[in-house]
Amino acid sequence: MTSTPVLPSRTEVAIVGAGPTGLALAVTLAEAGVDFVLLDRQAEGANTSRAAVVHARTLEVFDELDPSGALSAGLVARGIPVSRFRIRDGARPLAAVDFDGLPTAHPYALMVPQYETEAVLLSRLRALGGDVHRPREVTSVTQDADGVTLTTAAGETLHAAYAVGADGMHSTVRAAAGIGFTGSAYDESFVLADVVMDWAPGPSEVSLAFGAAGLTVIAPLPGNGNGGVGGGGGAGRRYRIVATVAEAPPSPDLAFVRALLAQRLRGEARVHDLVWSSRFRIHHRVADRYRAGRLLLAGDAAHVHSPAGGQGMNTGIQDGYALGRALADGDLDAYEARRRPVAQRVVALTDRMTRVATARGLTRRALRNTLLPVLARIPAFRNRLARELAELDYR
Template sequence: MADTRVVVIGAGATGLTLAVDLARRGVEVVIFEKGAEPFAGSRGKGLQPRTLEVFDDLGVVEAISAIARPYPEVDVYDGENKIAEHVMSEVREATEDVPHPNLLMLPQWKTEEILRERLAGLGVRVSFGREVTGFEQDEDGVTVALADGETVRASYLVGADGGRSLVRKSLGIGFEGDTFETERMIVGDVRAAGLGRDRTRVWVRDGAMALAMFPLPGTDHFQFMAPLAADDPPFLTDSAFDHLVGRVTSGVTLKEIVWRSLYRVNIRMAARFRSGRVFLAGDAAHVHSPAGGQGLNTGVQDAYNLGWKLAAVLAGAPAALLDTYEAERLPVAAGVLGISTALYRRAGEGQAEAFRRGEETQQLGLAYPHSPLSEGPGSGLRAPNVRLADGRELFDLLRGPHATLLAPAGHPSPPAGIKIVAVDEPLRRAFGITSGDVLLIRPDGYVGFHGTPGKLESYLPALRTAQGRQPGSRPEKAMSRSSGGAPGSAGTSRPM
C-alpha cells in the first residue's frame, strides 16, 4: 500500500491547479486520471482576470500569456448576410491594481498542458490510466482503491473528477439542479476553410444561435459550437458536423474534426463540498453552462482556496480551518452558477447582450466577507496590486505560499509562514489602514484580518501553521472531528 498526504482524482484544470499548489508547498500529492491520455479539447477556453492572477502566483501566467489572446470581435450572420457586430469583452489596459485585466482565450488542453509542465517541474507527474474504483475514510485518513488492485493511503482525498464524479456519488451527496436532455450541443475542435481567423463568427437561424466558430490561439483550429434541434441526430459523425455547417453557411467547409463532444445542458451544484476527509472541487461540485466562461475558472479558484488550507492543516494548523472551504466556496459557486445560466439563456434567445462580457464574469469582485476567516474592515475582499513607495509591486511580494502581514515598521517578526511588509503611504491609501493597525493577506490573496496587533494575536491561531513544522511533515493528528463532517461520517464509500 502506497502512502501520501493528499490524493487528487481528476487531472483537469481544477485537479492540476490543486496539485501544483500543494506540491509547491512541499505537500506529498498523487494525482490520478482514469483516461489514458491528456484531455485533447478546447471546452473551457476562457481565462478570467482573477484566474490569471492565480496562475501568476502559481508560476504559469507567462507561459499562458505567450499563447492566449483576447477574445476577437464577433460577427453575426443570417445566412450570407452580416446582421450585427459585437465586442465580447472590451480590451483594457493593465492598471496598477489589476495587472491582468482581460478575458483571454486559450484551449483547455493547452492550459492543462502548461499546468502539467509546472507540476512536473515540482517533481509530480499525473498518473494517467489509473482509475479509482472506491475509497474508505476513517478518523486518521482515507484508503483509495484503484482498478488495478493497488490501494493508496492518504490524509485527505479531493474529487476533481467532473460532473459524473465518482467521489460525489460515493459520498451520497446530492447534485441539485437540472439536466436539460432536449438542450443538446455539439462541441468540437475543427480545421476549416472559407473563413478567416481574425473574428469569431456566429450564425443565427430563426432568431437563435445555430453555429459559432471561435479561432483558437496557438493552433489552426476553430472551436465549433452548434445547438441541436429536437429532430437533429445526436450522433457525432463527420456528416452531422457537415450538416450543421451547411444549413446555415455557404463557402465554409470542414477539413478535419480534431476533437468532438456532445454536450447536454447541466446546471447543478452539490449540496455539500465536503464530507469528513473528502472534498469536492470543480465540476464535481458545480457544473455550468458554457456561457460566460465560468466553469473552469470557478474550479481553479476552488483549488486555490483549498490548497493552502490543506497544507496548513497538514503542517499543524487547527483542523477547523478546513471547514472554511465549503463556507467560502459554496455560496460563491451558487452565485457564479446564476451568472452563467442567465448568459446561456440570453444566447439561446439571440439577445445581443449575451455576447458581451463585463465585470460580473471577471471574478475579481468575488469575496468572502461573511467567512469565519474575515475580521475587520475590508476583510474577505481580494487584495489589489499596489505599487509601493520604493517601486516594488505588492503582487510580487505576495507571490508564493506564504501569508503577508502589512504592519508598521518595527513590528515584531510574525510567526513562520507569514511575510511582513512595512506599511507605507500607498499601502495605507489602498487598504484604508489607520495608524497602528495591521492587515493580514491570506495565502490566496484575500484580506483576512484588519485591526489592532492585539486582536491579530487572537486571530492568528485559526490561520497559522504549527511553529517549527515544515510543510509536508507529518503532525500527530492531521484533523479532528469538525463541523465539516466527521471523518468516517459517510461510512464506507463505494461507487453508487
C-alpha cells in the same frame, strides 16, 4: 514520463482526477510543501479538448502559483489573446464586450485548447517534484475518524488524511460522500467541433450568436488550416464551435457542421476541414456541499453548467488553487464559504446567457434583439459583464 508505477501507501491529500482542477490543486500543494498523491484513470494524453478559453482571473492564479510569471507566459505563448466578446443575432452584431480595459495584468481572454493548459500545469508540477499516478481508476472511497482509504481497480489501497474529488460530473468521491448534486439538464444537446474555416469576423473576437435554431459560439484557436479529417485544401484557420442542437448525431461529421454553420452564420463561414467533434449534454448543477468530513469536492465534481461563457475549467482551476491554500493553511471551513457562492453565481450567469440565446418565439427574440444593443451602450453594463466573464470579481 507516462506513469508512476509504485503507489504510496499513505499521503496527506489524495486527489482523484488530474484534469486542470486536480493539477492546479497539486501544484498549489507542491508549492506549499504538503504531501499529496494525484491519481487519474486515463493514460497521459488520452483527454479530449473540451475547454478552450482561459480567463484573466485564472491567469492571475497562475501568476500567484509562479510569481516569476513563467507559468502564465508559457500558456500565453501557446494561445491567442482575444480582447473582444461579441454577441450577434446570426450575422448581425448586437453588442460587444471588451476586455482590454480590465484592471488586470491579463486584459484578454486566452484562446488555447485544454490539453495545452494541462501540459503547462503538468510541467510546473514535475518541476516541483510531483507527478500523476496513471492510469489508476479509483473504485472505492471510504472514510472514518482517522482518514480516508481509496481502492483502485487494480486492488491497490491508499490511505490519506483527506481525499479530493476532482473527478468530474460523475464523481466517485462525491458519490462516496453522499453529497447531492442539485440542478437539471438542458433539453438541447450540444455539438462541440474544432474546424478549419474562413470566417468573416476573423480571429480577433469570440462570438456568441443567437438564432431561432439555438446558440452558436465561435472562437479562434491556435493553428492553421492543416491536419483536418474531412475537406482538405489547408485553407483557413482553426476555430472552436459550440452549438445547441435539438438532437445532434453521436459523431457530427463535416457535412453536418457545414450545414449547421451555413444555416446559422448566413454565409459568413466557409468550412474546409473538421479536426475533431463530439456531442454532449449539459447540466446546470451545484453540489449541495463541498465537504463531507474528510472528503472534499472541486471543479466539475462540484459544479457543471452551460459553456456559454467558457467559465467551467476556469472556475475549476480557481477551486483547486483555493482548496490547496485552505489545506496548506488548515482553514478548510473557508473553502466552501468562498467557492460555492462563486459556483452558484457562474451557473446563474451562464444559465441566463443560454436561455436568452435560445429564447423561443418571435416576440421574445425581437425584444431581446432590441434591448441588448441599448444595454450595450451603457458602460456600466459592459464593464460588469466583462468582469463577470473574466471572473475578476471572484478574487
